[in-house]
Amino acid sequence: MKPLSCPVPISHYDQVLLAHGGGGKLTHQLIRDLFHPILDNEFLRQDHDGSEFPVNGNRLVMTTDSFVVKPIFFPGGNIGELAVNGTVNDLACCGARPLYLSVGLIIEEGLPMADLKTIMESMKKSADLAGVQIITGDTKVVDKGKGDQIFINTTGIGVIERPVHLNPKNVRPGDAILINGSIADHGICILSSREGLEFETTITSDTQCLNGLVEAILEVCPETRVIRDPTRGGLASTLNEIAESSQTCIELDEASLPVSEEVKGACELLGLDPLYVANEGKILVIVPEEKAEKVLDAMKKIPSGTGSCQIGKVKPTPASALVIKTSLGSSRIVDMISGEQLPRIC
C-alpha cells in the first residue's frame, strides 16, 4: 500500500487530537502507524469493517464500534438505534448474517432515566428489525463532567453462510460502483440539530439496518467485489480506501450522485462537500460491470434500496485515486480528508 500522504509522521503528535477520531487520514495513520505495529496479527491485516475468524469450520465475523454522537437525540433517530444499525451494517458489509450484539454503556451521572429508557427501547426495536439479539451488556457510570450523557459500544457477531469474499483488493477496472440512495443525510442532520439550524424541511438521519439489502445483493451476485458503508469521512474516505487497496482509480460521475435538494442547500450554506459528510444508512457496492443491472434491480425491490443507482466505475489509472468527473466534463482528484469535517457524528 502506498504511504498515507500525511503531512507529518505519527511521532510528531504529542497528543491525541479530535481529528484522530474523524475517520480520515489521521485516523488511518493512528491505526496503521501506532496500533497495527503493536498489535500486529493476520486478522487486523484483513483491512475490513470487521474481522473474519474460523470456529470449527464456520466463518464468523466480529466487529466493534463505539458511538459518541452529539446530540444523542436527532431527527430520524437516536444514539441507541445508531449503535445497533451501525454494527449490524458493519457485519453485513463483511458478507455476514448478523446474529448477536453486546452493548456496553458508559453513562454520565445525571442522565435522565427517561432518556435511558427511550434509548434502550430504540435499541430493542432496531435489533428486532435487523433480526439480531442483544445477548450481553455492561453498564458503567462516570462522574458528572467526565462523560457526555451516554456513550454506547456495540460489538457484533455474525456468520458468513455464502461463498463470498468481499475485499477491496478484489476490485477490478471495469467494475460498476452502486449506492442505495442519497448521500450526506446523516451528517447534515446531526450538524443541523447540533447548531440549531433550521431549513425549510427537516433533514433526517438515514440510519437504518442494511443486512436485508446486502442479502439481496449477494443472492444475485455472490461475486460482488466489496460492500462498504461510508460513515465517518463520507464517500470520499471510503472510496479512497478502496482505490488504495485495489490500486485502481475510482471514477465518480458527479451528475449521477444522489444528493437531496435540502442537503445540497445546507452543504452550500455551510461550505461542506457532501462527499465528505457521514452516512449511516448507505452502502457502496462494487460489482462486475455485467452484473450491475441485475444487482440494481434486486436492490430496488428492498425498502432501503429503492433509491439505488450507479454512480461511477473503476478505471485502471490514475492508480489509488478517487477521481470525480464534473458535470462540466472536467475531472479532479478527491483526496481523503485529513481530520474531520464534523466531530462526533456517530
Next chain:
Amino acid sequence: MKPLSCPVPISHYDQVLLAHGGGGKLTHQLIRDLFHPILDNEFLRQDHDGSEFPVNGNRLVMTTDSFVVKPIFFPGGNIGELAVNGTVNDLACCGARPLYLSVGLIIEEGLPMADLKTIMESMKKSADLAGVQIITGDTKVVDKGKGDQIFINTTGIGVIERPVHLNPKNVRPGDAILINGSIADHGICILSSREGLEFETTITSDTQCLNGLVEAILEVCPETRVIRDPTRGGLASTLNEIAESSQTCIELDEASLPVSEEVKGACELLGLDPLYVANEGKILVIVPEEKAEKVLDAMKKIPSGTGSCQIGKVKPTPASALVIKTSLGSSRIVDMISGEQLPRIC
C-alpha cells in the same frame, strides 16, 4: 428470585446516579427492572458474566466490559491490561477458552500519545499472556472535558470445549467455597493512588489473567458448580448473587479470609470492609465438598493460584443469604452493597 431489597423502585429515580454503576443493588435493579423487561430474551436470562450461544453445534460465549478506571495508570497495571484481563476472566468464568477480543477506544482529546502507546503495548502483552488475539477495533475521540483521558471497551469471544455447565443455580448445600488468594488488593490500590495515600509498602493491583487457572480447575473437576470473579462490589456482592440464584446460604469463615496486612491496615484506616472492595485477579470457585482438596491442589500448581484456600461452605439456611462466621464465633448477615464504595474502580 426474591425481589431486590432496594429502598425504592427504579421508577423513583429521575436520573442515573453514580451508584447505578457500582455493581451493587442499584446496578442490579437497573438491569433487572429497566434493561431486562425491554430487551428480554433467553440469553440475558442466563444470569452470567457472559452469554452462551450456539453456532452449528459449537458452544460459544460472548462477554463485554467497558473500563473507566481512574487513574488510568496505577501500581501493578494500567487500564489496558485491566481491559484485556477483565474480559478474558469473564470468558473463563463461563467455562470458555478465550479466543478473540475486540477493542473500542473512547479517547479524550489531549491524551498524551505516549500514554496511548503504553496502554496499547500493555494490551498486547496481556493478550499474549492470556493466549487471545485482538482482532478488531474502533477509535473515537471526544472533545476535551467530555471524557476522561481514555475509556476502553473490550468484548470477548470464547468457546466451551468441556462438558461443563457453570451456573450459580447448581450450587448445593455442602459445597466448598474456594478462592485463589488475598482479597481487596485492586480496590485499595486504586483508592490509594487516586487519593495519593501512602502506606509502608505499595499496594499493587492483582490484575492478571485467570484462564489458565480455570482450565486447571475444570480439568480435575468438570462438575464445578460455578466460578465467578468478584470485581465491582467485591466478594460480598458476588456471593450474595450466588446465594440468591441458588437459594442457599453462603457461609464464610472470617478467620480463613485471606487479606494482606497492608490491605487490612488500609481498610481500617479508610473505614472500608474488604468484603466489598473490588478484586481483578481473583476467582471464587464453588465445588462439591469431596472435590475441594483435589481442586485446591490443582489450583496451587498454577502461578495465579499459589494462595488458594477454602473460605467457607454452602448451607441450606438462611436461604439466599451471605453469612459470615466471625472469629469470635458469632454470625452476621452480609448484605449486598446498595451503591458503590469506590466509583470507577475498573
